[in-house]
Amino acid sequence: MNFWCERAWLPAGLADRVLIRVENGVIANVSTVDTIPLGVRRLYGVVVPGFANAHSHAFHRALRGRTHGGGGTFWTWREGMYALASRLTPQSYYRLARAVYGEMALAGVSAVGEFHYVHDRSNEFGYALREAAKDAGIRLTLLDTCYLAGGIDQPVNEVQQRFSDGTAEAWASRVAELKSDDVMRVGAAIHSVRAVPRAELSVVAQALPDAPLHVHLSEQPAENEACLAAYGLTPTGLLHEAGALSSRTTAVHATHLTAEDIALLGNSGTGACFCPTTEADLADGIGPARELADAGSPLSLGSDQHAVIDPLLETRALEHNERLRTGQRGRFSPSELLEAATRHSALGWDGGRIEPGAPCDLVAISCSTPRTAGSLPQQVLLSATASDVDTVVVGGRVVAAGGVHETLGDVGRLLADAIEELWA
Numbered sequence: 001m002n003f004w005c006e007r008a009w010l011p012a013g014l015a016d017r018v019l020i021r022v023e024n025g026v027i028a029n030v031s032t033v034d035t036i037p038l039g040v041r042r043l044y045g046v047v048v049p050g051f052a053n054a055h056s057h058a059f060h061r062a063l064r065g066r067t068h069g070g071g072g073t074f075w076t077w078r079e080g081m082y083a084l085a086s087r088l089t090p091q092s093y094y095r096l097a098r099a100v101y102g103e104m105a106l107a108g109v110s111a112v113g114e115f116h117y118v119h120d121r122s123n124e125f126g127y128a129l130r131e132a133a134k135d136a137g138i139r140l141t142l143l144d145t146c147y148l149a150g151g152i153d154q155p156v157n158e159v160q161q162r163f164s165d166g167t168a169e170a171w172a173s174r175v176a177e178l179k180s181d182d183v184m185r186v187g188a189a190i191h192s193v194r195a196v197p198r199a200e201l202s203v204v205a206q207a208l209p210d211a212p213l214h215v216h217l218s219e220q221p222a223e224n225e226a227c228l229a230a231y232g233l234t235p236t237g238l239l240h241e242a243g244a245l246s247s248r249t250t251a252v253h254a255t256h257l258t259a260e261d262i263a264l265l266g267n268s269g270t271g272a273c274f275c276p277t278t279e280a281d282l283a284d285g286i287g288p289a290r291e292l293a294d295a296g297s298p299l300s301l302g303s304d305q306h307a308v309i310d311p312l313l314e315t316r317a318l319e320h321n322e323r324l325r326t327g328q329r330g331r332f333s334p335s336e337l338l339e340a341a342t343r344h345s346a347l348g349w350d351g352g353r354i355e356p357g358a359p360c361d362l363v364a365i366s367c368s369t370p371r372t373a374g375s376l377p378q379q380v381l382l383s384a385t386a387s388d389v390d391t392v393v394v395g396g397r398v399v400a401a402g403g404v405h406e407t408l409g410d411v412g413r414l415l416a417d418a419i420e421e422l423w424a
Contacts, residue, residue, distance in 0.1 A: 050361025055302025266295025
């Protein structure tokens with residue numbers, strides 16, 4: 001299938017009346033045309049590359065709308081998350097993740113990084129997630145997560161035992177059995193410096209030397225305080241000591257950083273994944289996104305605990321949080337925001353651009369809805385939401401159109417059924 005776009009966001013900027021020819025799911029040719037050829041799929045509005053959701057905990061979606069009574073903190077929210085994790089089976093997780101990834105597909109996501117730590121010392125859960133992504137029509141990077149401690153110098157609790165392989169060597173041995181394919185890439189993750197002891201960090205960092213490595217970093221001040229008290233280093237400093245910072249590493253959240261932390265991350269080319277809606281929902285704080293980008297850290301975006309699944313909202317929130325933090329507008333240009341929203345390289349996939357050789361991942365954003373009508377096309381990222389996504393193409397195949405998933409059908413019903421099953 002070939003595609004004609006009313007407007008498409010090409011590497012050089014927006015272009016009108018763009019024809020995209022596709023071969024085997026890959027863009028073969030991009031040109032502008034005066035006449036729409038017969039037989040092409042027409043995409044109206046502004047067409048951008050498929051979004052990369054660089055940080056996901058799929059099972060957290062079952063907590064949406066259930067954690068707001070009585071206030072609380074990140075740490076009390078975590079207790080509810082543990083209760084949910086204790087209920088998961090590979091079968092129930094497949095059903096939930098299929099629906100969650102379906103929701104992502106409707107929002108324009110073509111690849112997701114699943115920060116996966118509910119593995120029960122086997123790969124059955126991981127392969128269930130692969131099948132869920134395949135059925136939803138998106139690509140998956142399974143960031144298999146090493147989780148060995150309940151805190152610095154603390155054993156795992158009863159629920160956390162499901163997350164732990166006992167040692168980093170045992171974790172690495174299990175992960176080595178996972179196989180990448182055209183649906184799933186296998187990557188590694190250090191849950192945090194709270195959950196992986198100092199002596200084990202380098203083992204995880206070196207386990208998959210050619211794959212993405214992700215880590216939760218300085219999401220909460222308490223993590224920094226505990227790390228400084230135990231080791232005399234910030235979490236960033238500890239990761240640097242372990243050789244865990246590099247261009248294949250992504251630091252998730254990176255909220256509470258020192259100037260030295262920012263320099264270490266930037267100088268090593270370590271990326272930073274911001275999850276603005278989650279960081280707001282959990283009262284984490286606002287991280288120094290502009291400073292990290294200027295220091296040399298490529299930015300990406302994730303929906304994390306899925307308080308909402310809306311890449312356009314995350315994109316806009318990256319800029320809005322900078323405005324709130326600094327009192328300045330225009331901290332990121334629309335093109336910089338789009339780069340962050342489509343950084344597939346953080347997940348080990350090609351993508352994030354509309355040009356020959358790239359996967360044909362396209363998102364058509366309508367410019368005639370009550371939210372986007374009147375917006376300049378080059379600024380539609382700052383007015384649109386997932387509700388304005390009209391058509392989603394992944395690998396040259398239409399996955400969703402008009403708010404309906406082409407193969408899963410009613411994603412809302414799938415979500416309701418999967419979530420009700422878990423809480424029954």
